[in-house]
Amino acid sequence: MSARVNAITSTPALRARRRLGDRFGDVFLHGLTGAAAAAAGALLVAIAWKIFDIAHPAISKYGFAFVTRQGWDAIHSRFGALDLIWGTLLTSFLALLIATPVSIAIGLYLSELAPRGARTVIASLVELLAAIPSVVLGLWGILVLGPFVGQDLGPWLHRHLGFIPLFDGTPQNAGILVAVLVLTIMIVPITSSICRELFLGVPTELEEGALALGATRWEMVRGVILPYTRTGVGAAVILGFGRAVGEAIAVTQVIGAGYGIHWSLFATGDTLASKLAEQYQSATTKIQTASLVYLAAILLVISLLVNLLAQVIVRRFSHQRTGGS
């Protein structure tokens, strides 16, 4: 037995040298990869810790009531985050509401329906949309989208759908609706390209199985492609939500820095991220700075929760794709 094992290696010296080399390479690889993984984890903890540390004066002064209080009064140092949490969740949620069906439609078109030659061209154009720097997109929001919403889209929505609280009020060139549309434009390239990849990943034999039964393309999409990919689409949507929640610059440019909690999309508003971007440089008191960092901490917690949710969804439901019960 041992003779046969020995026959594989040549001489003891070579064996020893290789063992040493192997061992070094092994240790090196192990150390390098382990360090990279540990660094990622450590960085997350370090950033979170530092944020909460800087926010500490505000946290200890206002406590949890900061989260449920409205208003941002720098002169009297009375700060609350509720307006901003509302603005963040409202803009992100509505952007997602528009972006999700659009992304699924783009994904389906590019994976199933578009003429083959056009697919890659359109796909890269859609992905290039994500390459627009957010500050440039925000500028376009100010110059083009804002006036369009204020002069055309807003009045039209108000006239026809004014009975819905969302479209109550006077349309302006800056406000929640413009921010929602800018966020939608930022989310769609990400979610639609993930959707496209997911739809392309559906096994051909499943699609053929559906079509061989006499299903139309639409029935195949509804009955096979969407059920097969729903976990991934769900995760893509939540990823897009995470993107929208954290976007600062473009939102700051178009949302109009307003106060209060309104349903109206024509009102101006603010989000956690846009407030930070607007005021951090110009904060005058220590407690104002700490309060702004408190906002950052809330944003961080929301983002982490959203991403955790995406992970849970993928883990919990991915077995359905393999047909488990």
Added chain:
Amino acid sequence: MDTMGAVAPIEIAQAREAPLSASDREAVFETRGLTVSYGKAPAVSNVDLPIYRNLVTAIIGPSGCGKSTFLRSLNRMNDLIPSAKVDGEVLYHGQNIYGDGVDPVEVRRRIGMVFQKPNPFPKSIYDNVAWGLRVLGMKDDLDGRVERALTQAALWDEVKNRLKKGAFGLSGGQQQRLCLARAIAVEPDVVLLDEPASALDPIATTKIEDLMHELKNEYTLVIVTHNMQQAARVADMTAFFTLERTESGGHGVLVEYDETPKIFTQPDDKRTEGYVTGRFG
């Protein structure tokens, strides 16, 4: 039965009912000068082949002879391959399925298919069978239809207590019978089987073959197989395709088509004889 030797004689099942006499046969399909090409290269060329009602027709031949391509042209599954082009006619009850105004979806509703690799949907066992029924609007007595299809596919007893469980929990052989149940649940006229047992073990293969004997009473079956014993066991009629080499590569042609016993015992063509006796190539 010795099936190990390459030149072992192939046994024809004696118990099988004799195929209808030639005069009683009714053609379901009739291909006329059928050529299917991928891009510019023909995969199968100039096939004239009638397929008869309530018989099992086997299509045999070496790899690359275009037998799957031919089969997929019978229910327009080749439409899904962008470069595929069909010339000639496929008459289905006298109507060319590639003619103007023919809806491929309607064609596939009447001509079902079972694929080489079991491809159940990522749904429960019940929903795998019920989905096609729902899509085609056959929703009356859904439970009864599902049960009948699963019974016909000899799967009911094995799954009746786990209908709501996922289809991927089934073995490969069970999955393939589920796909067969799914195909026959929608009451097609013809069922095409593309090497349905090639991914299965011998016991599962036997079950599928036994089923084919049962099912031909109600359906017309066309099976592509690279297993000659299988063709001999299940088929009433056998078509032998081969690869004809040309300067630009090669394409499949129909060599001989006749009743199965004749193909396997006294074929007219030397190429058929060479193939069925294992002296091919």
